[in-house]
Amino acid sequence: MKYERIDKRLFERNRTKFMQQMKANTVAIFNSNDIYPISADSTIPFEQNRDMFYLSGVDQEESILALFPDASNPKHREILFLKETNDHIAVWEGEKLTKEAAFETTGVKTVYWLQEFDTILKQLMAEAEGIYINTNEHLRANTETQTREDRFIKQWKKDYPAHQVHKSAPILHRIRSVKEDIELDLMQKACDITEGAVKRVLKFVEPGVYEHEIEAEIIHEFIRNRSNGFAYTPIIASGKNACVLHYIENNQQCQKGDVILMDFGAKYANYAADQTRAIPVSGRYTDRQKEVYNAVLHVKKESEKMLVPGTLIPEYHQEVGKLMEEQLVNLKLLDKTDIKNQNPDWPAYKKYFMHGTSHFIGLDTHDSGLYHKPIEAGMVFTCEPGIYIPEENLGIRLEDDLIIQDGKPAKNMMSGIPLEIEEVEDYMNS
CATH class of the missing domain: 3.40.350.10 (Creatinase/prolidase N-terminal domain)
Structure with a gap:
């Protein structure tokens, strides 16, 4: 090992x-x-x-x-x-x-x-x-x-x-x-290795690079830091590929003006990290890409506030849906008529955000846990809202891993990875 x-x-x-x-x-x-x-x-x-x-x-x-x-x-x-x-x-x-x-x-x-x-x-x-x-x-x-x-x-x-x-x-x-402190240390190691790979990629990406070349940079950073490799099959999805939720071919060229959705995490001592970032191929987001990015980021930040002891996961996902609905209206992707006529079993927002927001993570990327029981301190969850607009060749998902804590906000194990638009652009262009 x-x-x-x-x-x-x-x-x-x-x-x-x-x-x-x-x-x-x-x-x-x-x-x-x-x-x-x-x-x-x-x-x-x-x-x-x-x-x-x-x-x-x-x-x-x-x-x-x-x-x-x-x-x-x-x-x-x-x-x-x-x-x-x-x-x-x-x-x-x-x-x-x-x-x-x-x-x-x-x-x-x-x-x-x-x-x-x-x-x-x-x-x-x-x-x-x-x-x-x-x-x-x-x-x-x-x-x-x-x-x-x-x-x-x-x-x-x-x-x-x-x-x-x-x-x-x-x-x-x-x-x-519910993780032991030793487990949290091992998971933090996996997250730290993942952070190094994200930062390596931010310096590497430019127009014309291929998705698989980005994947190669990531696995190099993983293995040189004692990782066993990817915690799950990596998604390196540029342009329209980002609208395929489980896109894993990673074989297309990244074009100027596109955004690359990168969903990958390191595995260390069998413990998984799971993060997603959406970065501009050219090093700068367009105005429209910024609008969508900030909408996803808003939902992520508000969702994280609900990841506290006592929260019930099904109710949490319903509240996240309401947050996303508001943002999609602001982006003019939905209107009040869409919402009025929506199917309660498949709300209108799911046209652009069709997956869950959080799952347990630990020894498995989708770790063992009881989804019908309240959240407890010591659990670790992802938080990963996204918006996918095929007609605009744009998919944005943002994801971090968070430790649930008593009496205070969840601790972000990936706080060192650039997240705000200015942080991403500054890191890519420095």
Whole structure:
């Protein structure tokens, strides 16, 4: 891993929080992700299951974590199973975790090699009355591909049909959404790396540059600062491309007079940053671009004021919609007739602003969290309003990551990235 070692106290606290919410006399099992094949002998670079990482800090394949706080054997209250390493693996794949290194990484004292898992699991199941299985219950999840976790659950149900089954997801969605200080530091590192990339691009962009050349500048800045790379597929969308919300081709030339919408973030220690800026190819915005930009910026600033403890996210999005409606009328994109005749299920403003404004962020870009519960201090949200006008070849979205705080405004983790029009233009032309 490129990132520096994380304090194992983070993972110890995370496991404690999870175990405190488990039912009596139950086991919880968590599996690493698979290494997924492409074709021939090619594979997709390994990405750890974020729940497994959150609870253990283990960032390698073929690993299993078992939690059994009521185990009669104190050694079996936290157990880590790892693929046994050897000299051959070290030569071909690099070093894997030894039992000693695993403790330094995770704080788990009991470590077995993976081939012992079935035997130890039988011992645990003989004592336990139930199990927590870990399924992907994210609202946006695509679960078509079978995972290592899926295969374990299928086999476990066959081998132990008499045990009660509980879900890990509701617990993880609660505890993962409120960040520990160590997590906030890691996220700030991801944001700081992202800031460096934005500033690098502001100096690099000029008419005639290609979107993929901008992407190359970004990934260079990321990797040289210990980032694992992009937290999500980057969007570098110039001109009309900015009106395609998930534009990822990044292969067009940037023309004089256009605006480039850049939505990207660094990943550091598996934690994500997520920001968006809209910058002028020529280094100066036109008057119309300034009007639209300032409208989006106004909505962003007013929206951030509502990101406080106690806010309900569905109500928050309704209020943001009202803010956006006002700005679109001012821009003469909507009029009172449009609003009077609008469909309540798809308000008129959604013609130009069709996505949500805020989502949880953390180990996943769209992180785990409970959208029907009030916002709490320690949560981190994006704030990303936008206006998209295809007929003007113009899309503006502005986005930062914010820590919710008690008794004061949310803290912007990206306050060093130029945001105001004058800041962007001055930085590009200095």
